Amino acid sequence: MLAADELKKLQKFFNSKQEQILINSFKALSDANRHHIFELLKNSKKLSTSEIAEALKISVPLASQHLKTLEQANLVIKEKSGQKKIYHLNLDNDFVKIIINHRQK
Numbered sequence: 001m002l003a004a005d006e007l008k009k010l011q012k013f014f015n016s017k018q019e020q021i022l023i024n025s026f027k028a029l030s031d032a033n034r035h036h037i038f039e040l041l042k043n044s045k046k047l048s049t050s051e052i053a054e055a056l057k058i059s060v061p062l063a064s065q066h067l068k069t070l071e072q073a074n075l076v077i078k079e080k081s082g083q084k085k086i087y088h089l090n091l092d093n094d095f096v097k098i099i100i101n102h103r104q105k
Contacts, residue, residue, distance in 0.1 A: 024073045025095045031069075033058060034069060034070055038075065042099075046079075046087065048084045048086050074093050075093060
């Protein structure tokens with residue numbers, strides 16, 4: 001059973017900005033295609049929308065939708081190179097760092 005001070009520490013986390021970031025991150029990665037995109041970017045560093053679509057055997061518009069969700073969750077960063085959109089993991093995001101470090105062990 002939790003002591004009162006331990007319970008208060010946990011309750012401070014509820015409805016915090018940090019909790020919302022975690023919820024959004026988990027929601028974004030709960031879709032299999034988005035999880036696969038995350039794994040592709042983890043292993044390839046930078047990929048274009050069309051390269052991701054080809055690797056996952058999905059349409060470019062569907063890949064774009066998934067990438068937009070990952071970008072809104074602050075898990076990936078989009079860069080433009082001419083007409084191409086290039087994506088990579090947001091290594092400034094603590095959640096991304098935790099997942100990468102956990103998977104490497």
